[in-house]
Amino acid sequence: MTVIEELAKILKRYMKKFGLGPIDIAFLSKVNKKTIEAVLAGTGGIELDSVDEISLIFGLRYFEFGNPDFEMPSFDSLPEKTKARIAFRKKEGPHEETSYDQRLLNEKIIVVLAEYNQDGEFLAEHIVTKLLETFKEEVSTSEVTTRLNNPLNEYVIQTDKKDTKKEGKGRKPYYFQLIKKIPIKALAEAERRLRKVKNEQP
Incomplete structure (x- = not known):
């Protein structure tokens, strides 16, 4: 186990x-x-x-x-x-889940990643901060790390470089690198889906 x-x-x-x-x-x-x-x-x-x-x-x-x-x-x-x-x-009583995911977190991360140039390096916590600033979306660094490793690994890799400046307990986080600039078509589709959900909200 x-x-x-x-x-x-x-x-x-x-x-x-x-x-x-x-x-x-x-x-x-x-x-x-x-x-x-x-x-x-x-x-x-x-x-x-x-x-x-x-x-x-x-x-x-x-x-x-x-x-x-x-x-x-x-x-x-x-x-x-x-x-x-x-x-x-x-x-x-038990919480009832909605039947669809309105968060579109992958799309929001794509919008954030589009601001980086190819080979640009960043930490998952940088993406967390930008998601909060841009979309008022509160996300944990572990969830962003999971999304970056899969399914967004087409654009991003986790490097061997660690953030040695991080203080406190726990392991030092690894840097990520944008290996492929977010395509204009992928960015446009992400923005379209985000607009669609926003327009459907009451």
Whole structure:
């Protein structure tokens, strides 16, 4: 069993016990919902800082939460914000997903990447910042990294160069490089789809 699969198994147990869904975990941890869903599916990746944020939902640190033998906390010991969310979810019932993805995150990343010249280098966090500035889209660096590696690897590669200036715990992020300038046709199609969804919103 991989680390992600083990984490998914543990997180599912906690979610089942406290009646929380992926959107609730995302809301409480500030980790993007798509990242949470990818973890629950046992795919993708997640940064240590994000695991720590998820652990804090239950009043734990990541080494406690990630230990399958660690005793699950009681409801009374949970942070107040988590208790409130559990009460909210119990009252509202399970969250209903929309049948289509309005976020069009790949298209938004393409628009951001179009600002880079071929061979330009950047970090996933740079794309995260631009997405927030341009589209008011809050995305985790792990989700952007996943998208850059696949399905946007036609335009981007992950280099061997690390951001050694990053401080704190966790691994140093790798730089990405634009190996192919975003084609005008691909950019136009991304912008067309974004306009279409925007026009369809109430």
